[in-house]
Amino acid sequence: MSQADKILQQMQNNPLDWRIESLKTVAGAYNIEWRQRGTSHVVFVRADGRTLPVPAHRPIKPVYIKKFVDFVME
Numbered sequence: 001m002s003q004a005d006k007i008l009q010q011m012q013n014n015p016l017d018w019r020i021e022s023l024k025t026v027a028g029a030y031n032i033e034w035r036q037r038g039t040s041h042v043v044f045v046r047a048d049g050r051t052l053p054v055p056a057h058r059p060i061k062p063v064y065i066k067k068f069v070d071f072v073m074e
Contacts, residue, residue, distance in 0.1 A: 004029030011069050015062035023054060023068055030072050044071065 041053045
């Protein structure tokens with residue numbers, strides 16, 4: 001099990017107190033691109049074109065972590 005898989009598992013179990021760097025690590029392992037062009041949000045982009053904007057403020061609210069886990073698992 002890779003580091004990204006462990007992080008994703010922990011996000012599923014406890015969606016509290018995550019930083020944007022952890023989401024970027026998981027995204028990189030699952031071939032999901034991300035961009036942040038001087039804004040307060042990081043936009044994750046899958047190969048099929050779907051996007052998920054996540055506020056980069058910390059800690060990230062649990063609702064965004066849950067959406068991110070679903071976004072990666074689909």
